[in-house]
Amino acid sequence: MKRLALLIAVALSVIMSFAAKNKKKAQQPLKPMNEFVSELMGKMTVQEKIGQLNLLPSGDIQTGISENSSVSEAIRNGRLGAILNLKGVENIRKVQQMAVEESRLGIPIIFGMDVIHGYETIFPIPLALACSWDIPAIEQSARIAAKEATADGLFWTYSPMVDISIDPRWGRVAEGAGEDPFLGSRIAEAMVRGYQGDGSIYSTDKMMACLKHYALYGGSEAGRDYNTVDMSRIRMYNQYLPPYKAAVEAGVGSVMSSFNTVDYVPATGNKWLLTDVLRRQWKFDGFVVTDYGAINEMMNHGMGNQQQVAALALKAGTDMDMCSEAFTATLEKSLQEGKVTIDEINQACRRVLEAKYKLGLFHDPYRYCDKKRRASDIYTAEHRQAARNLAAETFVLLKNDHVLPLKKQGTIALIGPLADTKNNVPGSWAPTATYQYPTLREGMQKALQGKATLLYAQGSNICRDSVLQADGSFYRSIPRGDDARMRQEALDIARKADVIVCAMGELQEMSGECASRSDLELFDVQRELLEELLKLDKPVVLLNFAGRPTVLSWEQQHVPAILNVWFAGSETGDAICDVLFGDKSPSGKLTMSMPKNMGQIPVYYNHLNTGRPVAEGTQKFVKFQSNYLDVRNEPLYPFGYGLSFTTFEYSDMTLSSNQVSADGSITASVTVKNTGSYDADEVVQLYICDKVGSISRPVKELKGFKRIHLKAGESQVVTFTITPDLLKFYDYNLDYVLEPGDFDIMIGPNSRDVKRGRVYLRGN
Template sequence: MKRRYTILSLCISTLSVNISYAQIARQQAAYQNPKLSIDARVKDLLQRMTLEEKIAQMRHIHSEHFDKSQRVDFAKLNSNNTHLSYGCVENLSLSSVGYAKAIYHLQRFMRDSTRLGIPVIPEIEGLHGVVQDGATIYPQSIALASTFNPQLVTGMTDQIGSLVNRMGVKQVLSPVLDLARELRWGRVEETYGEDPFLVGEMATAYVKGLRKHNIICTPKHFVGHGSPLGGINLGSVEGGTRQLFNLYLPPFAKVIKEANPLSIMNCYSSYDGEPVAGSFYLLTDVLRKKLGFKGYVYSDWGSISMLYYFHKTASGPEDAARQAVMAGIDLEAGGNDYKLLEDMVKNGTIQQRYIDSAVSHILYAKFAAGLFEAPLPDTAQVEPYTHTRQSVQLAKQLADESAVLLKNNGVLPLQLVKIKSLAVIGPNADRVQFGDYTWSRNNKDGVTPLKGIKDLAGDQIKVNYAQGCDLVSQDKSGFKAAADAAQASDATVVFVGSQSASLSRDYKDASSGEGFDLSDLKLPGVQEELVEALKATGKPLIVVLVTGKPFAISWIKTNADAIITQFYAGEQEGNAIADILFGKVNPSGKLPVSFPQDVGHLPVYYNHLPSDRGFYKQPGSIDKPGRDYVFSTPDALWSFGYGLSYTSFTYSDFQVSKENYATKDTIQVKLKVANTGSMAGKEVVQLYVNDKVSSIETPVEQLKAFSKVSLQPNEAKQVVLKIPVTDLAIYSRDGHPMVEDGEFELRIGIGADSIRWKKTVVVEKLSVKKSTPVLNKATDNKSRRKKTSL
């Protein structure tokens, strides 16, 4: 969602309230009775509403409801005695206290000065922290995913929920469920990575934390948005029904089933040639009928208008509004096409039943979120929850667990008693990289790596700093000062990577974030040349990649002594990386997305089909040309799930609950994990599955379970991982899940390409009514494999 935020000072003078007979009457109406079911309350309220009131529910209070001095124009809201309440209010980018006061008065207006007293839904962005001045900025989503710790993510959104609930906010426009399958795309940083299982786990954890506070969540962008053609934002997504159901839908299905988010945001893209904003199949047949979604669909900003001026599938605003409403978009954000609906109903262009359906979905969410019972924020309790000791501690823990150690030739951790001087170099050394969808890009709102290192080192280590180069320019004039600083030090840490625009503001130096896509995945500017110059000094070289996405850093992998990827780590970035460099924290992050050797190797996601990494298996090199590819291998530089530690772990005592399973069963794998090193650490145990023979091509392996375990030196723990057999299902062309009988190989690993243990189990044939034969042969080559319909 692309949006522009401005500071809006609202008129918060006391509203005079005149209690009328209409207010008394509506207090006795059925829809005001919380003891009734939500469906009954929706039905009662809907039949009381005029067409004009219904359509207002499908729209925002936005810029048109503020005067030129940017004050709320209550007279305009109440103009012509229409007494309209609206669906949502947004774009109130104030301090948290100012926001709460504004919403307090706005909700009083809606409750007391509109005919039916329907509250508005105040909404806000909150991908990795509340987008309000002064609120805690947590690590970006890609960093949250690298923790492989869903419990911490739930803790984060529990903290966010404590604040926004007091502010009067009842909807958070997050999380992002897109899969990072196209690494050139600028919004990779907003995702939880490339794997649908991990994305589903993290997104569900996110939603559960906010739902504790009865906040509406809006998982986005439905559906397929993370795989745009060419990596260009808003580009079309190619795929069919099998790819839709087997790859893109599972994260949404999990969140809807397990966390009840109450809202979904459609994407800008087209899928298989059909713009999602106008797709009845995707928004109604799939989302509501297949996935069982019962909340309301919130349009991504301006996506309805895009049907006519971008996709060219609508003839104009009226046609776009008709298509979107009939497809299943209930509320329009960032546009004015839905204001045409009243006349369209009156002239017969669209049937009112579509309006009633949309409004019922919006009202359902409002009742479910408790807006009718307690719509007014507690303004006195906002400031103490804006930036708390607990939220800062959690931001630090998330940053600690998100850093991924990719290489270590024994130089890390640095030891204060041995290192007397340290060079801190690079364009990202003295700035905090918060990532997109944050309220700040100012160092004062976080801790830079340079500050974190200096604070930790104190008087024990001399820190020699030089920037070296900018993030994107070709200027090498700072190389000499950087090399001199390295020469004068015992070791060098260089901070390279990217920078994101913040909500499409502060464009300078941006190479990541919404609308900032790349045609090449080499480090921007002359950053790699800076690393080469530092390597030439002969001093131990530690590279920290501060980024929102993977870059192709093959030369650095070969030549650096140690490499850490620190995905945008939030306000505690500097403290976290300092503690990791000096061993106060043991890195435990794992890659949620694979790194490519070069942009020409894309895609490099681990869960590819068997036919997608070459046939000849004779990869070449510069010195020895081959096939698949002529001058390189098709392998990733680092694969999904990879990440090192300062300690060592051993896996042993593997057990499987049994070897033959029915579809109603759950596969259970037990093993012992031991810390055999000298430092406390955390290990992520990963369980993958390979379907050995299937009726359609299935990925070479798929993550199906994981567990993060904390171990002291010489400590061992039993880890139990479970997979419901139904999770082994594949989907037919019509989106029906089927578990096929036959052999499945279980794989325990420390990464997708680092498997420690394998075991084959069998899903047995069952005689069921919907069991259908398939064309491929079973593993014994004698009988045909069967599917069990779920």
């Protein structure tokens, strides 16, 4: 026993000595970043430098990494720089300890995950967030996501996704801000600030953001994911690149290259894109990581074998290889053969190590592994309330024939396949979600308790085609049943009700990555059920669940009230009830135009004119003009559109001057009055059209917006300052220019219904 006690005492002494040594080491001040990284790299072998450029998945998100796995072997050998998709502070600490204590140089690992619109408190999908036009609240959502993720050990997120897209067939529109570069830029900046703070040295409740997908991923042909992108550089600079540039200027720490080609060269191997534009023009000083497996995918693009595409990626400016293992497999050989240089490897390694320095990992590799924060900072009441408030701001009221808001009385029938499904509450890209969030049915039961009777029926499958429904569920399915029987159940309860609420649309995984759709109309069995419910001649409200703009022309004609609720996150049930029953007035405004039919796609507000334009608002076919025989040019619902429970009246516009100099500014003002009976928010929007330019210019471009709150009967003067910078554009030579001439100034509640004025810009 004495011998055992002695052994235990010695062991404890060693452990305490080791802990004290590590604590002392962690508390020692580090040398300045450049000097520290240079000294560290001086100790590293070529293999260890290449290892820092290697990012691998953990395997199972929840259970961690086996000590005998290939990932563990790579960590111990100093051949791994980062890990994605490992959740849980204890799992992360265990792996970090392996890197710090069992590899030769003890270089810590970066842990990342797709924290896209929340961690465990889930906010609405990014497209919905954009429809709030509430920049401070969007920034707060990113700040809360960072606080929760870092409390669970994670400190790198693959967000924000800022790809502009004008094609709703592309499923990943759910992950972006929509079709407009100005709004997209403001949201990109806000998300970066929310995740990172200033990004110089990260505090433990901040995480490194990763701008994606650089670049042009949202321009994929036919809306098919991973597909070809081909456009002029003028269009890139004026329409697609501004949000990326805005995120870089906001200090984003990392950038993810996109899958698609740019000028026929895959983005991951495109030196013009990654070096000339990103680093030389925009002065980005962080590191570039590929998208999942993108280096190996360049072989499918016809760019060579694995060794060739890995060398191409490195020389183009790619610093970290996500999951291809192409760098670790080939770069040492390419170095020996003179196909890459040691300077190129060193440059990429330095960028990764600098990110680790800024994250504070060399000061304390376990600084994000505080178990106490895991218990106190995740899914809190405060965070949930913020998510609930913001979700209500994202809902877009598309139509309301005196049906909404509903009263909490009588009998209400809740019908539809999206009414009671926990799997489809959070929205796509919520891999950390617990899926125990309240459903709409549960939210309505709580809201109506003791006040009204709620009846429920699923009513239908998502669609008649079981294979299509399974393909679109991605393991987050809803129960399938017999459509005839479910429809009859729905009709039976609807006959007993005073009002019918229909929760219909697509499953959450029917938008997002690899979720392109060629037909965006309401699925067959849901439409058939809706038609039967409308025949009962009772008030019907359609809650349209979607991760993209959908085609609602038939619904616009026949359904009395339509509220687009997107996928609103963990607080979906309560947030919908807040608006449905009038505790809050809807204030969301579309950030993607909603087409009348599939043949109109792409339809977007900031298009160029044609030589034979049809006048805006024309309601009939005009021969020898640019229009369709069978549908008018305008979308069903334009960019910026969204109704309220109240009404707003806009005065004519007042301009402080009808001329502006190249170094001056003017103001444009309107008075907005709440002419209805509900207190509500309104998003006032500023658009500008350059009437004469050296290249053809869009018919209008968003250049400002303000979200205001007006009580019933209240008025407010809303003023925008128009500076020369708002009038600039990239010309044929890609110079950012200010050209004199006439500009139309427009202010209104959406891109269609505007008050106009004209300003002349004088030359120098």
